[in-house]
Amino acid sequence: MLSFFKIHPMKLLVLSTFALLIFILNIPGTIALRNILAVVLLVTLAFIFLKSETSIQPMFKNQSFRPIILVLLILSIYIFFHSIFIADEVSWSLSQYRTQWIYPMLYFIIGIFLAFFASLNKYFNKETLINTLFCTLLLHILYLDSFAIYQYIQTGQLLTRYGGLTGSPVLANYITNILISMIIVEFIYRFRTKKRIILFNMALLFLILLLCIFSSIIEGMRFGAISLFFMFGANIFFLIYDNKKLNKKLKTFISLFLFILCILPLSYNAKSDDRWASLIETISIVSSDTSNYWMIKEKDWDISEVPKLASGEMVAHSNYARVAWIVKGFEYISKDVFGIGYGKNIFGHAAEKYEDNFNTLRVESVIQTVRGMHSHSSIIDFTIGVGLIGLLIWSIFISRIIIYSFRIYFNTNNYFALLTIFITTGFFMRSIVDSNMRDHMFKQFFLILGISITLLFYEHNKRKKYS
Numbered sequence: 001m002l003s004f005f006k007i008h009p010m011k012l013l014v015l016s017t018f019a020l021l022i023f024i025l026n027i028p029g030t031i032a033l034r035n036i037l038a039v040v041l042l043v044t045l046a047f048i049f050l051k052s053e054t055s056i057q058p059m060f061k062n063q064s065f066r067p068i069i070l071v072l073l074i075l076s077i078y079i080f081f082h083s084i085f086i087a088d089e090v091s092w093s094l095s096q097y098r099t100q101w102i103y104p105m106l107y108f109i110i111g112i113f114l115a116f117f118a119s120l121n122k123y124f125n126k127e128t129l130i131n132t133l134f135c136t137l138l139l140h141i142l143y144l145d146s147f148a149i150y151q152y153i154q155t156g157q158l159l160t161r162y163g164g165l166t167g168s169p170v171l172a173n174y175i176t177n178i179l180i181s182m183i184i185v186e187f188i189y190r191f192r193t194k195k196r197i198i199l200f201n202m203a204l205l206f207l208i209l210l211l212c213i214f215s216s217i218i219e220g221m222r223f224g225a226i227s228l229f230f231m232f233g234a235n236i237f238f239l240i241y242d243n244k245k246l247n248k249k250l251k252t253f254i255s256l257f258l259f260i261l262c263i264l265p266l267s268y269n270a271k272s273d274d275r276w277a278s279l280i281e282t283i284s285i286v287s288s289d290t291s292n293y294w295m296i297k298e299k300d301w302d303i304s305e306v307p308k309l310a311s312g313e314m315v316a317h318s319n320y321a322r323v324a325w326i327v328k329g330f331e332y333i334s335k336d337v338f339g340i341g342y343g344k345n346i347f348g349h350a351a352e353k354y355e356d357n358f359n360t361l362r363v364e365s366v367i368q369t370v371r372g373m374h375s376h377s378s379i380i381d382f383t384i385g386v387g388l389i390g391l392l393i394w395s396i397f398i399s400r401i402i403i404y405s406f407r408i409y410f411n412t413n414n415y416f417a418l419l420t421i422f423i424t425t426g427f428f429m430r431s432i433v434d435s436n437m438r439d440h441m442f443k444q445f446f447l448i449l450g451i452s453i454t455l456l457f458y459e460h461n462k463r464k465k466y467s
Contacts, residue, residue: 011123045113087341096343107443111450119458161220169219181422282319294324329380339387344438346385348373378437416456
């Protein structure tokens with residue numbers, strides 16, 4: 001505990017900058033400050049690295065780690081040349097490549113450097129680094145929950161779809177799920193090894209888990225609740241699988257307790273969100289609909305002409321638009337399997353390219369806004385942009401990380417192997433139904449991935465060295 005608060009100038013500079021960057025990264029309107037903090041942190045880490053006598057090269061010679069980095073490098077080169085030789089709009093795609101791909105790669109490098117120095121245990125250790133990350137993200141959830149409780153006391157109404165400092169329930173839910181992943185990993189690690197990484201005791205850690213579940217309810221995200229359900233399911237598997245310390249009765253009790261705990265946000269969301277009830281019917285409506293109302297913002301809908309449910313009510317905008325975006329996304333991919341150019345809003349560019357009647361829509365504002373659209377599925381947007389080849393390379397990158405981490409975890413109970421599994425699978429699953437492979441969400445993912453996968457390598461390497 002005392003080592004965590006031990007003051008060292010370089011430790012203070014690196015960890016404070018890192019904490020501030022992680023905190024600011026999730027707050028809108030802070031792009032300039034994010035960039036400054038990222039540059040300061042990267043330059044500081046590079047300076048320390050140049051002064052260090054320890055080489056980072058052994059990590060890249062590892063037979064498991066090197067292929068992962070190589071696949072990522074191949075993907076980076078592919079997207080670059082795709083933007084030049086295949087993209088419909090070269091200058092736009094290249095500018096998107098810089099902001100939406102190169103910047104996350106720099107955050108990945110920052111994560112690798114942070115983990116590298118944590119492994120040296122010179123200025124700070126791995127526990128200090130992980131606790132700094134955990135506590136900084138936790139501040140967002142504490143604010144969100146506190147404000148929601150305050151509002152409930154004042155008004156008697158529980159806030160829904162509230163995002164706290166992030167300004168969006170979607171962005172807040174990403175933080176919530178990252179924290180829950182870290183807590184689940186910590187629980188499993190403690191049960192299996194009797195060791196700890198996060199400094200909080202079990203009672204306080206369980207309280208934080210409850211706060212995160214409460215924040216998930218407040219955020220009111222359907223896919224966030226589903227992700228939470230699967231995370232707890234994975235928790236049951238990793239906690240019980242091949243665990244000889246638990247008898248059958250205890251395994252059954254733990255499984256039921258965790259199942260009840262994880263079903264709460266999902267059941268609350270299903271009860272409070274009317275969109276679930278009409279989802280199936282909306283899918284059938286979209287399959288035969290040709291109105292193109294999916295291009296128009298809900299506030300601009302002509303109520304008399306909007307597709308209706310059997311009850312006579314309008315389709316829920318979120319249900320209707322999301323299903324239509326998926327259908328159109330697959331249609332655009334089939335029309336150009338090699339992609340039309342990398343960019344976060346490539347779905348809108350594809351709509352402008354392939355939809356003959358978007359200019360004839362009565363709402364003229366759609367002409368200005370359609371290029372800024374995205375499909376709310378990063379996988380669909382990514383494939384529209386860089387084609388099936390790009391998707392294949394990205395899938396290989398993700399699968400190699402998960403397979404490598406699984407293999408290490410089941411052999412060694414490595415904390416960072418399990419953390420890498422949860423962070424990577426959680427992000428990938430969410431990318432199917434949300435646009436998280438863009439902006440600060442993508443940077444945050446690569447920063448955390450850089451930390452977890454690098455510490456995974458060093459911890460495993462030390463175990464092999466001294467075993």
